[in-house]
Amino acid sequence: MIKDLLHSAPSLLNFGIFFGLAVLLLFVVLGFVTYGILSERKIMGFMQMRIGPNQIGGKWGLLQTVADVLKLLIKEDTIPKKADKPLYILAPVIAFAPAFMVLATLPFTDAFQFADIGVGLLYYMAISGISTIGIVTAGWASNNKYSLIGGMRAAAQMISYEIPLVMSLVGIVLITGSLNLNDIVAAQEKVWFIFLQPVAFIVFFIASVAELNRVPFDLPEAESELVAGYHVEYSGFRWAFFMLSEYVYMFAMATLTTVLFLGGWNSIPYLDFIPAAIWFGLKFSAVFYILVWIRVTFPRIRADQLMEFGWKVLLPVALANIFLTALIKELINLF
């Protein structure tokens, strides 16, 4: 349906349909964020021997996040006197918009994808890099020393981890011969790439946690050192936008991990009577759970060690993986 729409003549009706679909996706994502946050808090509660949200919306706290967001909406929106006002207002938008944009190319099942473009993987990587600019802008525009340090850390972290992240995926691209995410899933019908590219998976997973700015790589926020890092001056809904973009990225990254390494919506053998959407959901949830698990377990890494790890460990490993993949592929082609 979407393909037909893309190739049809532009008209107001088509625009309306596209707009409607985008709003639908937004609500799906917001729904995820709502319950993603809740489940994160519940899992954390379980691991830390607490109860977690249990007051609003029944004993599972089902409406807790909704209440939190409502609270943020009615909070006072403060802008520091000495802040760079236009940039201060713009920063959350810059941080959030790309988070939502990357969702367009992600295939959730073979039938549920918005834009099946040829270079989907590249698109994701390129667009997701923009968010960091939002974070740096926020750090600068707040005119606060803590947030400035947070913003600078975010910039340094992005440069160090975007590269191994992309490099770790070259192996997959070599095997598949395509940057299209649908092709990549199709190539995993027999074997998932986590088995063919285990090294790449480890590098990718570590780098993706760093990209998400989550523990142990939450240096831009680093609550105990920088108070709240880049968003220390933000309040109310502007702050919520940063949080929202973080969780949308988490959604996107868990999806991408599923698609690239866990075979997307492919079932495991003999269980293909279970619908694709459920397979996807299961794998996605597993990745999400591990992300939360990591958050609960690890302390924070130090800024200089983070750089060292990115450049001296992850990048060489990713490069070696590319070399090895290319070599093996050539050898298989020879014989």
Added chain:
Amino acid sequence: MLRTEEMLLNVGPQHPSTHGVFRLVIKIDGEIIKEATPVIGYLHRGTEKLAENLQYTQIIPYTDRLDYLAAMTNNYVLCHAVETMMGVEIPERAEYLRVIAMELGRVASHLVWWGTYLLDIGATSPFLYAFREREMIVNLLTELSGARLTFNYMRVGGVKWDAPEDWIAKVAEFVPYMREQLAGYHELVTGNEIFVNRVKGVGIYTKEEALQYSLSGANLRCTGVKWDLRKNEPYSIYDRFTFEVPTREEGDAFSRYHCRMEEIEESLKIIEQAVEQFPEGPVLAKVPKIIKVPKGEAFVRIESPRGEIGCYIASEGKKEPYRLKFRRPSFYNLQILPKLLEGENMANLITILGAIDIVLGEVDG
């Protein structure tokens, strides 16, 4: 060449990792600290001056508020000073109760340190685990004294109340439980590569420097000085127990971590022995209602979880002391901070500050 500028940054008094209202003015170049100046006094209540107008028993609750994480040791040091001057004989049972309470307090204090230190470093879970165990200790001490933190339990000549029924049994049960949990802590944190990288080789000082700066407690023992007043100048009944004084040679944050963790184990050993030997008898010696200390002066020192806590009393033979002074270990331990921070990374700031283990109530007096 881009022009770079040193930036003046106020860390605290409202900051999540200064463990209270501690302010640190640092000059940073990028993330490198050039100079650090601690500013203290935000929690100053003038305990020593207030004490000059109070009777000795009335001073005890004020000592609770010095090192509020290990109030039992503070209670003890004051009572010990007064008892030394008066020459009071303390009943056996009271001594045992005091030692058990103090050692439980030491374990609780180190648990808070462990949890918050890991929280500073960015791990959230250890904090909750540590507080779960600490809660049990706090409950035990509540049963004993009626308060959670500000116990006001000890009196000149003994303790205020005898232990409730079954209390000793509960303490005995707690010891093996705590040992088990301690093993879990080590599994979760001690071997963690990120943690080790954060603390190993950070904030190093030598034995000489530690002595010059008059450091005490784990901050001293981490450099290899085997100095623990419970062993070296046994007070109360500490000479009856067998326990080790854990030391390390490296003098970095990691060695301080090890010292404190092992101190918990040693404290558990002492509690275990004290519970076994726990005698019957009165808990308060015969002392007059209104305590008058003979003319003269005395200084006593004991081992608090944070180091050597001392109490100096100058008396003119009245109901109130002429002058009362506490040697507050956190205050002395903090003095090495500016030296340690020079040239360090911003992220190491909290690693170093946390490893010193200060309690602001004690620093500011």
